Amino acid sequence: MTELLRVEGLAKHYPIRRGVLRRHVGDVRAVDGLDFGMATGETLSLVGESGCGKSTTGRMIARLLAPSGGRIVFDGRDISGLSGKALSPLRREVQFMFQDPYASLSPRMTAHDIIAEPLRLQGTYRQNGAARVTELLDMVGLSRQHADRYAHEFSGGQRQRVGLARALAPGPRLLVLDEPVSALDVSIQAQIVNQLRQLQRELGLAYLFISHDLSIVRHVSHRIAVMYLGRIVEIGPRARIFSAPEHPYTRALLSATPVADPARRDERRRITLQGDVPSPSDPPSGCRFRTRCWKARDICANEEPKLVARQEDGHLSACHFPEGTLSSGEDITPGPSQGAGGTVEKKEARAWPEG
Incomplete structure (x- = not known):
C-alpha cells in the first residue's frame, strides 16, 4: 500500500x-x-x-x-x-x-x-x-x-x-x-x-x-497502536496484538476485553493494575509503565526501552522483558524496582455484538 x-x-x-509572574515551572x-x-x-x-x-x-x-x-x-x-x-x-x-x-x-x-x-x-x-x-x-x-x-x-x-x-x-x-x-x-x-x-x-x-x-x-x-502516558508502547497487526501481545500493558488491556464465547470465559484471567497512572508532568524515569508493571526490574528504572521489532511482521514493542522472555511464573511476580505491580483475577465479560 x-x-x-x-x-x-x-x-x-x-x-x-x-506565581504572580506566571513563571514556566x-x-x-x-x-x-x-x-x-x-x-x-x-x-x-x-x-x-x-x-x-x-x-x-x-x-x-x-x-x-x-x-x-x-x-x-x-x-x-x-x-x-x-x-x-x-x-x-x-x-x-x-x-x-x-x-x-x-x-x-x-x-x-x-x-x-x-x-x-x-x-x-x-x-x-x-x-x-x-x-x-x-x-x-x-x-x-x-x-x-x-x-x-x-x-x-x-x-x-x-x-x-x-x-x-x-x-x-x-x-x-x-x-x-x-x-x-x-x-x-x-x-x-x-x-x-x-x-x-x-x-x-x-x-x-x-x-x-x-x-x-x-x-x-x-x-x-488493520493495525493497532497501544499508548501509555504519551508514548506508543506497542504497535502491530491486529491479529498479532490480540493473539501474541509483547508488552505487559497491552496484555493487561486485553485481559479486560469481553469474550464472546461463553465456553472460553473461564479461561480468561483479568490482570488488575495497581496504583494510579503517573502524572504526565512528571513521568517515571526509564520505562513509564514500570511503576505498575509486575515484570519491572532495575534496568526498567534506569534505561528507557526502545520501540523495536523482534520479528519481521511489523510488530514493534517497547519493553525490556517482552512476553515470553521470563521464565514460567516469574512474569506475574512484582520486581524490586517497582512498588505497585499487578494481580490476576477471574473476569466476568460482556460480549459486544458484531453486526
Missing part, C-alpha cells in the same frame, strides 16, 4: 505556569514523541487508558492543535508547521469526527446546512451542493427527508450519521475518528461501525480510529 501519513517524534507539551507532556505511519485505505486504531494522549494525537494530525515538536507528513508534505490559509487544502484531505453527537452539531442549523457548510467554505456549493448533500445523506444511511430536521429531532445514532456526512462532504482521504461510537447504545454502535467499514471499502478512506473499547477496535482495525 501507498504510505499516506508519517508521524515522526510528534509531541504536545502544555506549559505549567505558577514545567510541562504537561500529553504526547511525548510518537513515530508511526499509515497507508491509504488502512485503519490504525489508537488505544489506551483515558489521558494517555490519544485524542490529542488525533487533533494534531487533523491540525486542530499545533504540535510542540516533531513532524506530520501527509502525502509527502510536512504539514506540522502550516497555519492560516496554508491549512485550507489540508482541510479537504483530513477530516475529524467528534465523540459527542449531541455537542458537535449546531442546534440552530438543519442537517442540510450542517452537511453543506464545508462545501460553502470551499466555494463548491453553488455548483451541485444540494445534490451532494442528498448523496451524502444516502451514503450514511439517512434519507432526503432528514435534510430539513434540526439536531434535537434526531436520535444519537442519527446525529452521529449527520456528523459523518459532514466529515465526508469535502471528499477527504483520512478521517480521524475520536471515540465515534462511545456515546451510543451497543446495537447502534454496531450499525455505525459497519457503516464506516462499508464507506472505507467504497471510498478507499484511511481511518485513525481512537478508542478505549478493544472489542470495537478488534472489529474495525
Whole structure:
C-alpha cells in the first residue's frame, strides 16, 4: 500500500505556569514523541487508558492543535508547521469526527446546512451542493427527508450519521475518528461501525480510529497502536496484538476485553493494575509503565526501552522483558524496582455484538 501519513517524534507539551509572574515551572507532556505511519485505505486504531494522549494525537494530525515538536507528513508534505490559509487544502484531505453527537452539531442549523457548510467554505456549493448533500445523506444511511430536521429531532445514532456526512462532504482521504461510537447504545454502535467499514471499502478512506473499547477496535482495525502516558508502547497487526501481545500493558488491556464465547470465559484471567497512572508532568524515569508493571526490574528504572521489532511482521514493542522472555511464573511476580505491580483475577465479560 501507498504510505499516506508519517508521524515522526510528534509531541504536545502544555506549559505549567505558577506565581504572580506566571513563571514556566514545567510541562504537561500529553504526547511525548510518537513515530508511526499509515497507508491509504488502512485503519490504525489508537488505544489506551483515558489521558494517555490519544485524542490529542488525533487533533494534531487533523491540525486542530499545533504540535510542540516533531513532524506530520501527509502525502509527502510536512504539514506540522502550516497555519492560516496554508491549512485550507489540508482541510479537504483530513477530516475529524467528534465523540459527542449531541455537542458537535449546531442546534440552530438543519442537517442540510450542517452537511453543506464545508462545501460553502470551499466555494463548491453553488455548483451541485444540494445534490451532494442528498448523496451524502444516502451514503450514511439517512434519507432526503432528514435534510430539513434540526439536531434535537434526531436520535444519537442519527446525529452521529449527520456528523459523518459532514466529515465526508469535502471528499477527504483520512478521517480521524475520536471515540465515534462511545456515546451510543451497543446495537447502534454496531450499525455505525459497519457503516464506516462499508464507506472505507467504497471510498478507499484511511481511518485513525481512537478508542478505549478493544472489542470495537478488534472489529474495525488493520493495525493497532497501544499508548501509555504519551508514548506508543506497542504497535502491530491486529491479529498479532490480540493473539501474541509483547508488552505487559497491552496484555493487561486485553485481559479486560469481553469474550464472546461463553465456553472460553473461564479461561480468561483479568490482570488488575495497581496504583494510579503517573502524572504526565512528571513521568517515571526509564520505562513509564514500570511503576505498575509486575515484570519491572532495575534496568526498567534506569534505561528507557526502545520501540523495536523482534520479528519481521511489523510488530514493534517497547519493553525490556517482552512476553515470553521470563521464565514460567516469574512474569506475574512484582520486581524490586517497582512498588505497585499487578494481580490476576477471574473476569466476568460482556460480549459486544458484531453486526
